[in-house]
Amino acid sequence: MKKSLIVLLSALSVSAMNAQDYNLGGNKFRDNWSIGLNGGIVSPLTHSSFFKNSRAVIGLDINKQLSPVYGLTLENNWTINTQSRMASQKSRTAFDAFNLMLLNRVNLNNMFAGYTGEPRVFEVEAVGGFGWLRLNQFYSTGEGANHLASKAGLNFNFNLGEKKAWTIAVKPAILWDMSMWDAAVAHSHPNFNANYANWEVTAGVAYHFKNSNGKHHMTKVRAYDATEVSALNATINNLRQESASKDESIVNAENKLRYEQQKAAKLEQELNEARNRAPKVITNQKNTLESVVTFRQGKVLIDASQKPNVERIATYLKNHPKARVNILGYASPEGSIEVNTRIANQRAEAVKKMLTEKYRINASRISAKGQGVGSMFEEADWNRVSICTILED
Numbered sequence: 412m413k414k415s416l417i418v419l420l421s422a423l424s425v426s427a428m429n430a431q432d433y434n435l436g437g438n439k440f441r442d443n444w445s446i447g448l449n450g451g452i453v454s455p456l457t458h459s460s461f462f463k464n465s466r467a468v469i470g471l472d473i474n475k476q477l478s479p480v481y482g483l484t485l486e487n488n489w490t491i492n493t494q495s496r497m498a499s500q501k502s503r504t505a506f507d508a509f510n511l512m513l514l515n516r517v518n519l520n521n522m523f524a525g526y527t528g529e530p531r532v533f534e535v536e537a538v539g540g541f542g543w544l545r546l547n548q549f550y551s552t553g554e555g556a557n558h559l560a561s562k563a564g565l566n567f568n569f570n571l572g573e574k575k576a577w578t579i580a581v582k583p584a585i586l587w588d589m590s591m592w593d594a595a596v597a598h599s600h601p602n603f604n605a606n607y608a609n610w611e612v613t614a615g616v617a618y619h620f621k622n623s624n625g626k627h628h629m630t631k632v633r634a635y636d637a638t639e640v641s642a643l644n645a646t647i648n649n650l651r652q653e654s655a656s657k658d659e660s661i662v663n664a665e666n667k668l669r670y671e672q673q674k675a676a677k678l679e680q681e682l683n684e685a686r687n688r689a690p691k692v693i694t695n696q697k698n699t700l701e702s703v704v705t706f707r708q709g710k711v712l713i714d715a716s717q718k719p720n721v722e723r724i725a726t727y728l729k730n731h732p733k734a735r736v737n738i739l740g741y742a743s744p745e746g747s748i749e750v751n752t753r754i755a756n757q758r759a760e761a762v763k764k765m766l767t768e769k770y771r772i773n774a775s776r777i778s779a780k781g782q783g784v785g786s787m788f789e790e791a792d793w794n795r796v797s798i799c800t801i802l803e804d
Contacts, residue, residue: 434631434632434633435478435479435629435630435631435632436624436626436629436630436631436632437622437623437624437625437626437628437629437630438478438629439622439623441623442622442623442624442629443475443476443477443482443619443622443628443629444473444474444475444619444620445473445474445476445578445617445618445619445620446471446472446473446474446617446618446620447471447472447473447474447578447580447615447616447617447618448470448471448615448616448617449468449469449470449471449472449486449488449582449613449614449615450467450468450469450470450613450614450615451467451468451582451611451612451613451614452465452466452467452468452611452612452613453465453466453468453490453586453609453610453611453612454466454609454610455608455609455610456585456605456606456608456609456610457605457606457608458606461610466490466491467490467491468488468489468490468491468611468613469488469489469491470486470487470488470489470613470615471486471487472484472485472486472487472615472617473485474516474617476629478629479518479521479526479629480517480518480521480522480526481515481516481517481518482515482516482518482536483513483514483515483516484512484513484514484516484538484540485511485512485513485514486510486511486512486513486514486542487509487510487511487512488509488510488512488611488613489506489508489509490506490507490508490509491505491506491507506547507546507547508544508545508546508547509544509545510542510543510544510545510560510562510586511542511543512540512541512542512543512560512562513540513541513542514538514539514540514542514562515538515539515540516536516537516538516566517536517537517538518534518535518536519534519535519536519537520534520535521534526629526631528630528631529575529626529628529630530568530570530575530578530628531570532569532570533567533568533569533570534568534570535565535566535567535568536565536566536568537565538562538563538564538565538566538582538584539561539562539563539564540561540562541559541560541561541562542560542561542562543557543558543559543560544557544558544559544560544586544588544590545557545558546558546588556590557590558588558589558590559589559590559601560586560587560588560589561586561587561589561603562584562585562586562587562611563584563585564582564583564584564585564611565582565583565584566580566581566582567580567581567582568580574626574627575619575627575628576618576619576621576627577616577617577618577619578616578617578619579614579615579616580614580615580616580617581612581613581614582611582612582613582614582615583610583611583612584610584611584612584613585608585609585610585611586608586609586611587603587604587607587608588607588608589601589602589603589607678792681790682790682792682793685705685790685792685793686705686714686716686717687716700724700727700800700801701798701799701800701801702720702721702723702724702798702799703720703796703797703798703799704717704720704721704758704762704796704797704798704799705717705793705795705796706758706795706796706797707795708743708745708792708795709746709754710795711754711757711758711761712761713761713762713765718765720799721762721765721766721770721799722770724736724762724766724799724801725766725769725770725772727801728766728770728772728776728801729770729772731801731803733803734776734801734802734803735776735777735778735801735802735803736766736772736776736777736778736799736800736801736802737778737799737800737802738759738762738763738777738778738779738780738797738798738799738800739759739780739781739782739797739798739800740754740755740756740757740758740759740760740762740779740780740781740782740796740797741755741758741781741782741783741784741785741787741794741795741796741797741798742754742755742758742781742783742784742785742794742795743784743785743791743792743794743795744784744791744794745791748783748784751783751784752781752783753781754781755781755782755783755784755785756780756781757781758781758795758796758797759779759780759781759797760779761797762779762797762799763777763779
């Protein structure tokens with residue numbers, strides 16, 4: 412038994428030193444901590460019936476995973492009413508023994524099959540370590556005893572949930588009381604002896620706290636060598652240069668847009684001045700009168716500022732019963748031919764409608780017709796008009 416334990420402990424040490432090298436995320440000191448609650452039974456390893464001499468045990472453990480292969484556990488177990496095999500040495504306390512152990516854990520799945528980036532649903536760990544064993548009122552004097560203890564066993568882990576935050580484990584192990592009394596030399600000395608060992612079979616549940624990577628476990632992170640890092644830095648520098656060039660293009664585009672906006676504002680001002688300009692009346696030897704009604708871009712409704720021009724025509728027609736008016740509608744060159752033709756016609760009809768409906772001018776005295784795109788003015792915007800010409804017989 413002693414040789415077997417030495418071999419196990421050696422294997423644990425070698426496994427820890429030769430644990431697979433991973434580039435991991437969530438592997439800081441504050442990461443990969445978990446807490447567990449355990450319960451089960453203990454029973455003498457030799458010379459006893461397993462169930463007849465078994466007693467309940469409960470415990471708490473704190474775990475730190477140092478790598479996907481290797482971890483540490485601080486375990487504290489309390490045995491309820493454990494009885495010595497000597498009838499005269501019975502416990503008089505509710506908890507007649509407890510042990511505090513520092514255990515090494517080696518994940519056999521990850522050691523032999525590699526780590527996949529998250530815990531497997533089922534995993535096996537080899538466990539071994541040393542600690543302190545306290546026996547309460549063990550001797551006939553009623554005094555307790557502090558002993559060196561050792562433990563070796565296996566953990567059969569079931570990692571549950573999508574996030575693998577919970578683990579349920581079955582933990583068979585052997586616990587040795589190593590402080591044996593040697594009558595020949597009248598003192599105790601550490602020794603592995605099956606007669607001073609217990610079976611320990613427990614089951615427990617553990618919760619894994621969230622790590623700095625946002626997971627409840629370690630994750631694989633791609634490693635970059637120096638060549639890749641240099642290539643990435645070169646790419647970043649190129650992107651920065653492209654970004655600076657695009658920023659310059661954006662500034663130039665903004666300046667051009669600002670210039671065009673200023674030009675558009677100037678044209679808009681000139682157009683408004685033209686709309687508000689006093690109506691142009693042209694008289695000739697034939698006693699004709701001409702009035703211009705301007706329109707906004709794409710509009711066929713007469714603005715309030717242009718209504719005096721229409722009223723001037725209506726007044727003249729009322730004062731001259733024999734006079735007639737010829738209305739020609741025009742459009743500016745924007746848009747398609749079909750649209751401009753329609754708008755020019757609607758503008759002529761708009762003036763006619765106001766003369767007939769508002770000023771009660773007989774429709775027979777009015778001729779209205781669209782002329783499409785106008786070319787009377789050098790400014791294209793000024794050609795959005797209806798020209799009303801008075802005709803006298």
